[in-house]
Amino acid sequence: MTSERIAPGLRQALIAFALAQFICSFAGSNMNVMITDISQDLDTTVQGVQLAITLFLLVMAALMIPGGKLTDLLGRKWCLIAGLILFGSGALLSAFAPGLGVLIIGYSILEGVGTALLIPPVYILTTLLFRDLGSRAKAFGLISAMGGVGAVAGPLIGGLVASAIHWRAAFVLQAVIVLVIVLLARRAVRDPLPADRTMPFDVLGAVLSAAGLILIVMGILVSDDNVWAFVGLVLAGVLMLVWFFATVRAKERTGGEPLLSTVLFRNRTSNLGLITQNMQWLMVMGSSFVVSTYLQVVRGYNAIETGAVFTATTVGVLISSLAAGRMARRRPQRTLIIAGFVVTISGIALLLLLGGTGDGVWAMLPGLFVIGLGLGGMLTPSVNVVQSSFGEDLQGEISGLSRSVSNLGSSLGAALTGTILVAQVDGSHPGRAYVWAMIAVAGAGVIGLIAAAYLPRGGFTPASDTQSAPAGGSRST
Template sequence: MTKTAAPGPGVASVAGAVVLPLALAQFICSFAGSNMNVAITTIADDLDTPVSSIQTSITLFTLTMAALMIPGSKLTDIWGRKFCFIAGLLVYGAGALIATFAQGIGLLIVGYSVLQGIGSALLIPPIYILVTVLFPDLSTRAKYFGVVSGAAGIGSAAGPLIGGLVTSAISWRAAFVLQVLVVAAIALLARRIVDPPLPAERPHFDLLGAVLSALGLFFVVFGVLQSGTYGWGSSREDFTIGDVVLIPAGGISPVWILAAIGVVFLGWFVWHLRRREAAGRAPLVSLGLFRNRTSNLGLTTQTLQWLVLQGSFFVISVFLQQVRGYSAIETGLMLLPATVGVLATSAIAGRMAKRHSPRRLIRGGFGLTVIGLGVLLALARETSAVWTFAPGLFLMGAGVGIMLTASVNLVQSSSPEEVQGDISGVSRSVSNLGSSLGVAIAGSVLVGAATPGGTPFATALVVVGGFAVIGFVVALLIPRAAKDRRSATP
């Protein structure tokens, strides 16, 4: 039975010490996933590499987070939440510093895609776990979930604008310097975080489970990413490793081969978890988490909403830069209506949560997003006026802002306190998986086309809109009686 504890006198002081660095950390990680979009052409020219290589680095960043988020969450039960949070900040900052001085795509991928991705996987799970354990009052907890998940949406939405301003005024490298400075400030603020003590008996780390889950997610998303080069049906060109042609042009696209390898690894991962649980050993994540229908539907909506947000931002950014010839700052300003939409609805997320169920908010958010994409397709053209982009982008941003907090609350609320670490890792993993798939799927339509405008642009947005429609349908399946059923006792 759910207990709602009364807010203690120290809640305000705890909030001031904890929520600010946690929200800033979530903001900067989300910012890193979207600010690169407006500088794609600039970075590609500077590093003398194709646009597709920059798309790969963006996808690998979110993919690294998705693949390592569950292991990172488990480490919080072993090393402590504050320790993982600080360690993640250090790794993230080191990656941003390396990316700042990258002279080629290889070093950019090491710093940005790999190290910043690993750092994010370490620091993001503690954000949601600390909010859970430090705020026993359910309404207060929901409020601060709204703050940190709103920071995630704002970071993604404001990333193109801030990144565009910095890139145009200084350099794309300055955006990474900015991240180093913000991470340093967060580390200083985080010293005031008090991490509740962990149980005396801590679980052993499931290394094989971590490797299997990471490989499974990697091959699935990496396979989808190859669609831009090889297509979805028959392969457009030879698929080679070294000098060996594995699949000749005209054969089955390697997309399906790579994705199948990923599915095999994920199947092996599930089998491993079953065996480990049967032997009485702690698995990387308990399969019992996935027996909760409400939580499963919430995780699905999280995946889809981030797929839609990042996929649409990538497509629109590429279109504006390569078809309309916009600079980074012009692209960021064009995406400003979406940022305003996310800000407007995130600001009232707490009040909306008191009046409406998560089911209704998620359903309304997807519905508004679908309308926004439809308006964008109806009005925006290669030579249309600037204002034709604004209505659709605003509605899309508002729709995403409405459902971000609702999905997080629904998922976290459907699981008991003792598995909050696991569900937090799974929740963040599927969100980043959605971001990876969004860039990979929608971007493959544009990158695979000779000119990413006209029909390819419209097709990519229709594909993204299709996933938003699926999200709306999934939201209809969420039980009407879905409530916050967590125990209030940390």
């Protein structure tokens, strides 16, 4: 295999991986344009549907690390298929949900758990099957592109389906796509490494890591109602994570098998890459959530009108994501990530400057397009930096950690911007809450930009070509 072409035998597997990432990202964003319709149909509130969305993102983030570890224990292909079946079952249950409670069980829990089980194998198998930098960059470029398109086109597709048929049909569509992926994956996907069913599973570590992440995000969700609840939940979450890392260190000292190896946190390049991933997905979900909510609640737009506005972002993500593989061979990963943050922040500034809170919705399109260009251009290099920082023996763990950090960014984006919008920064002018929420999203971009600036200059060596990076060092060349 060369860096220019992908072997024909791997193309079908890559299609299955890309579709899997697409449907999971789509599930996280398509609900944004159906908030009003769902709340009316299920006799609940807008806040109730927003809670279901945030819980879906949170379940993914909280369980992605255990999901990554399970791939070594049960097998990567097995976890992929099982996760898809669980996801599809949740989609069908959500399609026939009589109330908010069943919707949360089907969408937030079953789809969330299914995603946590199926996404780590997608990234692990891509790293293992695509051995050189060029083909791997192409593969991650397509997968990231489909993930970005799923996230930003979710409102458009969801709006079309909800307007033409019904919001429930969007969940039926998810189940149909999942069925196609299962059939394709069973035939085309192979697992190059055998599962180790004798490996012990760190149950305590899984519980502590999940509880810590859940408590922190829940603290953000309640911050507008009770500042003491916010402090208490966040502090409890931090203590849970400290306890988790203490158990990890203890297991390593006694020769046990922890949920995560501490070597994952000793690689400077990977750590910085994880920060950029977290901020990128916070910006993806945060901007989608803010604009969708603003258009429906403040402007009174329906699902199809709201989704149509996001066409500009979708086009921007498609253009830059599909060029990511070619750009990875011409420019250092660090340069692409920095450029992505700069362009995205500029897009937010353009959105607020031209779109503002005035009457002309078309003025929002240039800013949304530029945001899409920036996001699409940096998702792939961040993934490539992190996944390629470690050898094959750590792919399960780093994939789970990487996807957990990314999905935590998505849930934080929804929780943070949702809290600002609910708080109504200036009750006399609801549009100003939208402005402040977008400023918060831009602030996350600044944090990501700073982290990207500290990435090592030049390229990095793919994990498939060398051993795992030494503790404390980067793999940059």
